[in-house]
Amino acid sequence: MLLAKKIVVSGAVQGVGFRPFVYNIAQQLGVVGEVYNDSAGVVIFVQCTHTQFKQFLFRLKSNTPALATITKIKTKDCQIEKYLDFSIAQSRSGEVATRVLPDASICDDCIDDITDKNNRRYGYPFTNCTHCGPRFSIIKKIPYDRKFTSMACFTMCEKCQQEYQNPNDRRFHAQPNACSNCGPQLQLTNSKGQDIATDKIIAKTATLLKQGKIIAIKGIGGFHLACLADINSAVAMLRKRKHRKHKPFALMAKDLKMVQKYCQVSKAEEVLLSSSAAPIVLLTIKNNTLSSQVAPKQKKLGFMLPYSPLHYLLLQQFDTPLVLTSGNQSHYPQIIDNQQALQELGGIADYFLLHNRDIVNRLDDSVVQVCAENTRLIRRARGYAPTALPFPNGFEEYQGLLAVGAELKNTFCLFTRTNAIVSQHIGDLKTLESYQDFMRNIALYQRLYMTNIQRLACDLHPDYLSSKYADNYAQTNNIKLSTVQHHHAHIAACLFEHGKAIDSEKVLGVVWDGIGLGADNSLWGGEFLLVDYLSFNRLAHFEYTPLLGGDKAQSEPWRMAYMYLKQHKIAADTCFSGKPTAEFDALLKSNLPLNYTSSVGRLFDAVAYLLGICTEKISYEAQAAIELENMANECLTTKRQTAYEFELKKAKNHTHIDIKKLWVAILKDLKNKVKNQDIAYRFHLSLAELLVKTVLQLQQSYTFDTVVLSGGVFHNQLILKLVSELFESIGNITLLTHSKLPCGDGSISLGQSAICIARERKYEQ
Numbered sequence: 001m002l003l004a005k006k007i008v009v010s011g012a013v014q015g016v017g018f019r020p021f022v023y024n025i026a027q028q029l030g031v032v033g034e035v036y037n038d039s040a041g042v043v044i045f046v047q048c049t050h051t052q053f054k055q056f057l058f059r060l061k062s063n064t065p066a067l068a069t070i071t072k073i074k075t076k077d078c079q080i081e082k083y084l085d086f087s088i089a090q091s092r093s094g095e096v097a098t099r100v101l102p103d104a105s106i107c108d109d110c111i112d113d114i115t116d117k118n119n120r121r122y123g124y125p126f127t128n129c130t131h132c133g134p135r136f137s138i139i140k141k142i143p144y145d146r147k148f149t150s151m152a153c154f155t156m157c158e159k160c161q162q163e164y165q166n167p168n169d170r171r172f173h174a175q176p177n178a179c180s181n182c183g184p185q186l187q188l189t190n191s192k193g194q195d196i197a198t199d200k201i202i203a204k205t206a207t208l209l210k211q212g213k214i215i216a217i218k219g220i221g222g223f224h225l226a227c228l229a230d231i232n233s234a235v236a237m238l239r240k241r242k243h244r245k246h247k248p249f250a251l252m253a254k255d256l257k258m259v260q261k262y263c264q265v266s267k268a269e270e271v272l273l274s275s276s277a278a279p280i281v282l283l284t285i286k287n288n289t290l291s292s293q294v295a296p297k298q299k300k301l302g303f304m305l306p307y308s309p310l311h312y313l314l315l316q317q318f319d320t321p322l323v324l325t326s327g328n329q330s331h332y333p334q335i336i337d338n339q340q341a342l343q344e345l346g347g348i349a350d351y352f353l354l355h356n357r358d359i360v361n362r363l364d365d366s367v368v369q370v371c372a373e374n375t376r377l378i379r380r381a382r383g384y385a386p387t388a389l390p391f392p393n394g395f396e397e398y399q400g401l402l403a404v405g406a407e408l409k410n411t412f413c414l415f416t417r418t419n420a421i422v423s424q425h426i427g428d429l430k431t432l433e434s435y436q437d438f439m440r441n442i443a444l445y446q447r448l449y450m451t452n453i454q455r456l457a458c459d460l461h462p463d464y465l466s467s468k469y470a471d472n473y474a475q476t477n478n479i480k481l482s483t484v485q486h487h488h489a490h491i492a493a494c495l496f497e498h499g500k501a502i503d504s505e506k507v508l509g510v511v512w513d514g515i516g517l518g519a520d521n522s523l524w525g526g527e528f529l530l531v532d533y534l535s536f537n538r539l540a541h542f543e544y545t546p547l548l549g550g551d552k553a554q555s556e557p558w559r560m561a562y563m564y565l566k567q568h569k570i571a572a573d574t575c576f577s578g579k580p581t582a583e584f585d586a587l588l589k590s591n592l593p594l595n596y597t598s599s600v601g602r603l604f605d606a607v608a609y610l611l612g613i614c615t616e617k618i619s620y621e622a623q624a625a626i627e628l629e630n631m632a633n634e635c636l637t638t639k640r641q642t643a644y645e646f647e648l649k650k651a652k653n654h655t656h657i658d659i660k661k662l663w664v665a666i667l668k669d670l671k672n673k674v675k676n677q678d679i680a681y682r683f684h685l686s687l688a689e690l691l692v693k694t695v696l697q698l699q700q701s702y703t704f705d706t707v708v709l710s711g712g713v714f715h716n717q718l719i720l721k722l723v724s725e726l727f728e729s730i731g732n733i734t735l736l737t738h739s740k741l742p743c744g745d746g747s748i749s750l751g752q753s754a755i756c757i758a759r760e761r762k763y764e765q
Contacts, residue, residue, distance in 0.1 A: 003053050004080040007044040010418065011071035014144040015101050017130030018042050018068050019088050020172040025059045026086035036089040037143040039450065047083055066131050067104055067276065071390065091143040100136050100448055102383050103220050103363065105278035105307035107132035109170065114309050125310035126184045126357065130174045136386060137221045137361050138176065142448055146175040150358035157182035184357035191346040205353050206317035214238050216327050216341055216349035220308050221363025221382045222334035223327025223341050225349060230320040235293040238323065241348040243330060247620035248295035250280045250302045250365060252324045254315035259303045262287055268370045277383025278307035279366035294323060299630045304365060326364060331430045333437045336362050361444065362437065363424055371717040372724040374739045378715055380746055381425040388419035394502025398757045400454035402442065404466040405749035412442055413749035416449045422741065422750050429465040457482045457756035461517040482756040486516025487524055489751030490710035491531045496754045497740050502761060506532045508704045510691060513711030514601035525599025528694055530702055533758035539698050540655035542603065544596040548584050557605035557614050557624045564606050568660040572667060575610060600713050604628055607683050610666060611676045622712065628680055629716050635681035644686040648697060662686065688722035706734040712744035
């Protein structure tokens with residue numbers, strides 16, 4: 001008996017060779033029908049026997065293309081049509097349920113093509129196939145077809161068209177398919193945009209880099225500034241021109257062997273480096289013979305491998321890595337346009353390696369590290385975004401939600417009909433250009449996923465630009481706006497990431513970060529919260545300390561150190577020689593209103609200052625904390641170290657953590673000439689032990705068996721490692737941490753989304 005079935009496949013199934021995969025299954029089984037893309041995913045019509053249909057479904061779920069992910073397969077009966085064979089039909093539109101795929105690193109087959117002198121794509125820097133190449137960076141709308149990408153202006157030559165139409169070719173329906181005869185082309189110019197080469201452009205670019213020149217290179221998701229990492233004068237000049245005093249530069253090596261020359265690389269780190277996402281991986285330095293200007297005062301280097309044919313071909317010219325840092329000015333978005341690059345980077349780069357394929361969507365390089373046996377994302381962008389997260393139980397049917405995230409390390413989150421979509425890293429909303437990029441991306445995601453905004457969520461802080469955007473949008477469109485406390489959002493994001501249902505039991509959330517507006521209008525950052533999606537109860541926190549100078553307290557660590565000691569009446573005047581302490585003493589006596597914080601991030605700053613780190617100003621966020629961790633990792637006698645003491649003081653409704661004993665002990669160690677690295681390690685150990693001690697004490701009064709860690713402080717590998725080991729030794733507490741999203745503010749938007757939906761669901765009940 002002949003069956004007629006319609007099959008709808010949802011997930012990451014467009015732009016990955018899924019239709020030819022389906023076509024070949026049908027050919028092998030003798031099934032007739034058709035397959036096409038639409039906005040719901042991949043739609044298949046088949047006519048066959050019952051046995052053929054069972055085999056077809058089995059093969060559909062097995063051995064899927066490398067980049068494909070199936071989340072759902074729906075089948076239903078339909079009318080028999082007069083199909084004579086099986087074909088791939090034109091794409092159609094409709095309600096969006098499919099995913100937009102991240103860009104994928106060049107595959108081994110394409111590397112073979114561009115390095116084979118007998119291959120027609122030999123040396124072609126825009127080679128790709130269905131297994132690799134640009135996706136999100138070139139797409140304007142879905143379905144993912146060439147006409148909706150920045151490849152639309154390039155008409156395929158006869159040979160490329162034949163590949164594109166051949167179901168047995170790996171370039172079958174590869175939307176960016178091209179060759180040197182019909183595809184994008186390179187251009188090498190001086191800083192005025194004048195051509196300086198018409199052939200052998202990659203080789204000539206390499207020659208300039210070997211001469212110590214700085215070159216702006218247009219990549220997949222934006223421009224980079226490049227120089228050779230072993231030419232000290234070039235790296236120093238790049239720092240000077242970019243006004244980037246200390247923040248480490250990223251590196252690109254031609255292969256894994258080169259990375260291993262400079263850094264220790266574990267198996268897990270090797271997998272990350274070689275993955276299709278090809279992120280920057282933070283690795284422990286083994287042999288740093290590169291310029292000291294690459295990563296001043298660091299114990300780690302950030303390495304990535306070539307992820308595009310252009311990068312691969314260029315890196316083969318060198319025996320040392322390239323510095324490859326974002327092509328932008330500080331606090332501004334990465335540049336993606338040729339003319340803008342020439343205008344804004346002309347004072348930094350000596351030459352420009354350009355191409356004529358437009359970058360539609362800006363994507364910074366992702367940054368990851370491995371800690372406590374898991375991948376930890378620090379910046380989630382190229383290669384990872386826009387990955388969709390499935391809805392845990394209870395979150396279904398709440399589409400049309402936009403959560404706009406935090407002020408720093410901004411991402412936003414869009415709830416579509418089937419998934420939570422967290423945007424790529426947008427960055428810090430400190431400039432008009434960054435804010436405009438934020439708004440442009442929101443409009444893009446609405447267009448890509450055909451989602452109308454019906455619900456809005458933002459941070460409790462009214463002065464965040466993201467919050468102001470949400471408030472204006474809500475008023476303009478008459479939409480209810482849900483404001484969400486920053487640290488509550490941190491924990492909710494981690495719960496959602498782990499698939500916890502909307503009505504899950506309460507957990508103890510530990511959130512340590514820089515600053516977030518608290519429910520009492522103070523600036524929180526060292527919190528122990530009893531949390532579910534709907535609400536939170538603040539059980540414990542670090543003591544409040546004034547922020548002297550407001551925002552300046554975050555960039556000048558001495559201010560926090562002075563205030564902590566002053567608050568506890570600990571004399572240490574010699575530590576603040578030359579600082580305007582008299583002005584602050586007068587300010588404190590004036591009874592003028594001050595901002596108070598419980599931030600663990602600011603505690604790190606203060607300890608770092610006392611140990612001689614960042615004694616004037618920091619030049620990038622978390623610099624003092626990063627250098628303090630590096631110092632702690634120099635401690636050679638960790639097994640004999642003991643923790644400093646903290647005092648847990650019970651207040652009316654909560655516990656507050658008094659840190660006077662910490663300061664007394666650190667100053668005593670300094671007086672006794674204890675090594676700074678030993679003090680730094682003891683501080684980290686103390687925080688880890690304090691965290692666990694506080695959790696166990698709270699467990700005596702409150703019911704929970706799961707602890708969730710979130711906040712930027714837990715990017716600190718040493719802290720996370722020590723805490724994880726301590727909880728493992730206890731054994732009866734489940735510890736949840738982030739691995740799919742950053743533990744910092746890059747996950748805030750997802751948490752805002754989850755809390756907003758939980759509130760709406762409660763209201764409906």
